Amino acid sequence: MSQFTIRGEFDGRTGPRTFRKEIDAENENVAREHVLSQFGSEHGLKRTQVTIQDVSAQ
Template identity: 60%
Template sequence: MSQFTVSGRFKSRDGFAEFETTIDAQNENVAREHTLSQFGSQHGLKRSEIELDEVSEQ
């Protein structure tokens, strides 16, 4: 498995909050999906409220 750094922003009460997280995944698409599901469950967000700006392999 490879490590991917995913950055973006999500809708919060004060507008948008930026984030950057590191994910272990098989490829870039799996890293995107894992990030969307993780932030959605942690912050109670829908996928449309999360914007992924960049996914890069480390």
């Protein structure tokens, strides 16, 4: 598995909030799905409330 760094922003209570997550995944698409799933689970956000701006492999 490869490690990916994902950067983006999500809709917070006080406006847009930036984030940076490091994820171990098979490919870029799996890493994106994992981050979207994680924000939905932890923060109760819908996928449309999370914007992924950059995905880079390390």
